[in-house]
Amino acid sequence: MAGNGDEPAVSARGLSKSFGRLRALNDLSVDIPRGVTYCLLGPNGSGKTTFIRAIVGLLSLDGGDLRVLGEPVARVKEIYSRIGYMTQHKALYPDLTLQENMEFFAGLYGIERSESWRRITRLLEMVNLQEHRNRLAGDLSGGMYQRLSLACTLIHEPELLLLDEPTVGIDPRLRQTFWEYFDLLTRQGKTVLITTHLMDEAEKCKIVGYMRSGKMAAVGSPEEIKRLAGLRPCLELWLKELEKDAAQLRAEGYELQICKGVVQLRLESPEQIKRVLAEVTPLDMRLKEPTLEEAFLRLSEAS
Ligand SMILES: Nc1ncnc2c1ncn2[C@@H]1O[C@H](COP(=O)(O)OP(=O)(O)O)[C@@H](O)[C@H]1O
Ligand SMILES: [Mg+2]
Missing domain, CATH: 3.30.70 (Alpha-Beta Plaits)
Structure with missing residues (x-):
């Protein structure tokens, strides 16, 4: 489709989704521009994960209009190779080694062998797991598993990264490395949509979208959010x-x-x-x- 590159990475208008009587998304509208780190902030249960699941088409919306990388969300599966999604839950193969898990994902995306080897090496270095290449994923500690998940999410160099609490259980030094990597990705024009409960991380984002009760209550740079809150x-x-x-x-x-x-x-x-x-x-x-x-x-x- 012509002009897709000019559209926001994600464009949502009036999204609604209820689970029984609970309105998880309540007339949510937001544009997430390309090439930025965008933080979804908000109390537990405010709808952050639900919104991300809607973006990847894992949720049937009750209403509203949602476009992802210029495509209607109904067609999002056709552009999965351009999206990376890291969930809050375990999604890797416990009985494969780190290397094998990554090879598996590289294979899914049709990345050829020498290229996949190069990327696996670089990503395992980024998450500081290169020495554990041959360990089983099921034997990793929580933080190590989280790091491997991130590496797997990045293997196909997605344009749009959806990271749901990716730094839970990660030590500060490595979190710093992650953020430097996210900055690198946005400099390449990629979009990083991230949820976190850590304010120092939210502070690093170009835009913060503060969610409350299934909608955007405040959107802006970290400085603007402070002003909007009356501070x-x-x-x-x-x-x-x-x-x-x-x-x-x-x-x-x-x-x-x-x-x-x-x-x-x-x-x-x-x-x-x-x-x-x-x-x-x-x-x-x-x-x-x-x-x-x-x-x-x-x-x-x-x-
Ligand atoms: N599949 C589901 N079935 C029932 N309720 C759900 C489901 N998914 C989410 N919810 C509810 O929707 C609300 C928003 O959840 P969620 O998007 O996970 O919030 P957050 O990620 O901001 O903590 C919560 O009250 C949660 O319990
Ligand atoms: Mg969540």
Whole structure:
């Protein structure tokens, strides 16, 4: 189809899906652009996995319009070779070795032998499992299994990667390696849609889609999400004449509180810093950005 490359990687309009009386997807609309890391964030049960399952066509929707890599979802099976999906559950062969599991997936996608060997070596290195090549997948620890799953998901170099909590049980150093790899993939124009409960990971994504009760409650860069949640940076001031200076700032209309002898002033814009410093001369100061975790808590309260 002409023009497919211009369409978002995933485009959803008014998706709905109920399980009995429970509305897992409730009029969900979102565009996931190509070439970005996109994080689906949200409390347990907010519909993240259901949405991903809908994208891979494993779920019959009650309503709505869903397009994946420019194709209607009804035809998504025809473009499986362009999609990589890592589920929250075990999906590999326990009685095959790591090498054999990867060869199996490479074979499914028709990757020729020398190329598949090259990719297997590179991916096993990326997930730091090269020494375990000949072990049975069933003998791996949870974190190692997770790493092998990711390697298998990447073997056919998919354009669209759907990763449902891929870093559960992975140590911080290796998570860092994963993220560097995801960045590399997006630089090649690939799209990484990922769910995680780790805020430092969400913070690394270009776009965060915050889901609540089966729909998108807030979408934007991590910074935009914080603003949407009503959070602002805070200027902390250590003042010599605490009460007097605080009173003066309040009189100027600044919103502030005093916590353990430190003035915490809510900033509406970065330019305000200069104006504050024209009023008072602090002994020390620090700019504190709100965290995504605070935004997450705010957004989950505001239902
Ligand atoms: N196959 C299913 N049958 C019944 N209920 C389901 C099924 N799949 C998901 N749900 C329910 O739908 C809601 C959304 O689930 P899910 O998409 O797994 O949430 P998340 O991944 O955000 O934690 C949950 O309340 C879950 O229990
Ligand atoms: Mg889930």
